[in-house]
Amino acid sequence: GEDVEQSLFLSVREGDSSVINCTYTDSSSTYLYWYKQEPGAGLQLLTYIFSNMDMKQDQRLTVLLNKKDKHLSLRIADTQTGDSAIYFCAESGGSQGNLIFGKGTKLSVKP
Amino acid sequence: EAQVTQNPRYLITVTGKKLTVTCSQNMNHEYMSWYRQDPGLGLRQIYYSMNVEVTDKGDVPEGYKVSRKEKRNFPLILESPSPNQTSLYFCASSLMGREPGELFFGEGSRLTVL
Numbered sequence: 693g694e695d696v697e698q699s700l701f702l703s704v705r706e707g708d709s710s711v712i713n714c715t716y717t718d719s720s721s722t723y724l725y726w727y728k729q730e731p732g733a734g735l736q737l738l739t740y741i742f743s744n745m746d747m748k749q750d751q752r753l754t755v756l757l758n759k760k761d762k763h764l765s766l767r768i769a770d771t772q773t774g775d776s777a778i779y780f781c782a783e784s785g786g787s788q789g790n791l792i793f794g795k796g797t798k799l800s801v802k803p
Numbered sequence: 804e805a806q807v808t809q810n811p812r813y814l815i816t817v818t819g820k821k822l823t824v825t826c827s828q829n830m831n832h833e834y835m836s837w838y839r840q841d842p843g844l845g846l847r848q849i850y851y852s853m854n855v856e857v858t859d860k861g862d863v864p865e866g867y868k869v870s871r872k873e874k875r876n877f878p879l880i881l882e883s884p885s886p887n888q889t890s891l892y893f894c895a896s897s898l899m900g901r902e903p904g905e906l907f908f909g910e911g912s913r914l915t916v917l
Binding site: 700722723725727732733734735736737740742780784790791793794795796 | 807836843844845846848851893895902903904905906908909910911
């Protein structure tokens with residue numbers, strides 16, 4: 693069945709770049725998403741990429757998509773302590789609105 | 804302000820005592836969904852609804868019920884809670900038929916079953 697995999701933890705120093713990786717299985721996904729969950733809060737959409745794109749840049753965020761390898765990554769440039777959160781990769785499921793989420797990567801930013 | 808509101812935010816209860824977690828959205832979204840979040844397991848979908856009176860099981864529906872009598876509300880019912888239902892629960896909603904779809908999440912309801 694559909695599955696989304698991502699590593700559970702990432703620790704970086706403030707000012708460094710963070711790269712969070714994700715692999716997915718459903719090649720028919722039209723969009724792939726990154727959601728951010730700050731401590732004590734619900735998830736919020738951070739960014740997304742259309743499946744026929746290779747890259748999308750939005751300020752400090754860069755999303756790379758390798759459709760052949762079904763690999764998605766999120767790069768955060770100049771990582772700040774405020775970027776500490778759990779980041780979820782998600783792909784569009786079969787039914788409209790059903791997203792398949794990865795387990796989430798907890799990003800810790802050390803000063 | 805556009806939002807998804809869940810209540811209660813925190814609840815401690817005992818095994819077998821029926822409880823309902825309410826969810827309401829003010830964005831006229833057709834799609835609503837319940838998830839539970841557990842350490843190491845990520846988000847798992849419990850039930851979802853694509854419109855009024857239309858509900859479907861997600862990945863982990865056992866021990867839960869839902870109803871969708873009105874578009875804005877999607878309560879989660881635990882008829883006889885058990886300790887393995889101790890978890891952080893999230894309600895989410897989105898518009899149907901639009902891509903990219905954005906799911907809007909509530910702030911979560913932390914449930915402890917003793």
